[in-house]
Amino acid sequence: MSKKIFRRAGFLAATLAAGIFATSVQASDPIKIGSFLSATGPASFLGDPELKTLEMYVEKINADGGVLGRQLQLIHYDDAGDASQARNFASRLVRNDRVDIIIGGSTTGTTMSAAPLIEQARTPFISLAGAIVITEPVKPWVFKTPQSDRMAAERVLGDMQSRGITKVGLISDTGGFGSSGRTQTLEVAANYGIEILADETYGPSDTDMTAQLTRIRNAGVEAVFNFGFGQGPALVTRNYAQLGIDLPFYQSHGVASDRFLELAGTAAEGLRLPASPLLVPDSLDDADPQKAVVQNYKAEYEARWNTQVSTFGAYAYDGLMLAVMAIEQAGSTDREAVRSALENIQGYVGVTGIYNLSPEDHMGLTADSFRILEVKDGQWNLID
Template identity: 60%
Template sequence: MSLLPVLRRGAHAAMGAAFGAALGGTFGALRTAALGAALMLPPAMPAAWAQEPIRIGTFLSVTGPASFLGDPELKTLELQIEALNARGGVLGRKLQLVSYDDAGDAEKARTFAKRLIEQDKVDLIVGGSTTGTTMAVVPLAESSGVPFVSLAGAVVIVEPAKKWVFKTPHTDRMACEKVFVDMKARGFTKAALISGSGGFDKSMRAECLKVAPAHGVQVVADETYGAADTDMTAQLTKIKGSGAQAVLNAGFGQGPAIVTRNHRQVGVGLPLYQSHGVASKEYIKLSGEAAEGVRLPAAALLVADLLAAGDPQKPVVTAYRNDFESRYKSEVSTFGGHAYDGLTIALNAVKAAGSTDKAKVRDAIEATRGYVGTGGVVNMSASDHMGLDLSAFRMLEVKGGTWSLVK
């Protein structure tokens, strides 16, 4: 367990003002006047904390196969909380982060979430790096009545809507739809699917098969690979002879990089799409030159400098990227952005509720409207506990070893 101190002085004090403006959807460069939902914090830390801290629980895959998700998520939460405490906390109360590393293990995630709720007495939970770890905790959040904002992708997390569970990332279904729209625009009507065996992979595969007909796309090949597989040439060779015009890989982690390299080695010769589950520079590094030309749907965060000057997300994603990279000396990823949005939405709700009363905070999260975050503009409702539409996705393409924005 990691229990974040009240404040680490030094670099964080300088960042306090930036994160003070973050509640409501923005970092330092974007002031609260730009967003009606933005919340102002006191200008300085009180000499002493008069009330109990607001306890924020998290379980993340900081180590293990999904560490590329959990590591930037934890770093983001720590960065936000330390800076907000430097500005006086929320409602005059210190923010305290209680974190556990589940290493991508669903059973560990459930055990840690139970500890967060029953022993650590957290007021809310922001976490769950993967669909598997998230779904292991959903029943606990529902039965305990603790607001839970997940950072995982599958649509099953919020459909059907669950009273106490919310999420910030775009869904796998949205990724399928965004890809199929792009395929049709390029004149492709026959697609091949290749997917992994993980929870996200399986869910995205199922969603793609469901929505393809509505977008005028026929799935002519449907191949899978295991989590431990290191060579997918057999599956890609079948796809090469399937009559497909484009290939979509539903997966995350190491698998998609292997698929990308094998796709080039086999000489499939078809446009390759990936999911938002690999939306980080690490995927490009692992794939090497084979990533050139690959397209995927992702958040605006990865192409902050390429956004139009009037894009409402530009100041938000630019400031978050700059603050994260300045602190950690590593490139930002969309996964840290999910954590940023999750914590900000949750703390906006605490502020709106005027307390940490769990039922009131839950209601306030559900009432989130017009929040401009790293993932898009969020408008939640009783039936929509994510609040993003297809416009929140940008279609990206790898060009020259980096991300470019498809116009």
């Protein structure tokens, strides 16, 4: 009998000691940043620069002494663009790895499949994907850094309005990005007094769009707007030039990269698109608060990886900086404190834009964060 009591007391003491030991260690434990990205697979053009950015800046922050005196530890899984894998990895991040915050989800698909699970686990989650459904309606634990496609549409339509254009032809690809962009454009066009007279589509792997463009031209439009990404918009641009259409031509932010200029060649001359300031770091006004941040990120990324910087990597940069800021303001990794610090961040100057988050807005950017660029002599030119 007494033996049994002793044994129980022994267990209790051991458990208590382990508990005390664990809590005393926690202060110097690393802060765990979880991430699931599409580093390989069809969306690797998103995930690859995002992962590189996270790796690079976690290293840099650690070299500078970490956050709250604790080192950062990046725990990363590659979902290869597969939504169900993303869900599995998210579950592993919250259940096994017990991360403090998650920055990830390269595509809207991977983000949306993982979000319910992460919300249930009450872990702050900063997504790097575009679609408006991620943060609208607001989910308490879910945030995102890129602008939504609606803002791109608003920015383009706004620019058209300022040029006095009222009749527009729309051509979009039938993939997720293009069709979501198409819906948003059709929804907001009326707010800018713009009528969509032609609404054409093409398959993401089509090789010629002259038939659709001929139809648009014959509809009597004053400008044409193409929403899509990949090689499709470059083909549309080439066909547009071939047909000799000389109406103002707009692309979406989906093709805002130097790669696009290379593919479209001289056909891109004169077209406009909304884009991140990252494409024109040196033409920004000196008074622009983003100038230094953008130049810095570009220089650091290109020096480290020896490849060209991408706007997608910038989403990860902003995500990580927002997370660090929130943890610093919360003074701990307490999840609720971090979450509420995140949604109260004001005036964070990032690469993508200036973030003003609030409990009603978990993205915090305005349409103005997109800059309107025009292609001139094969270069991006800042218009607005």
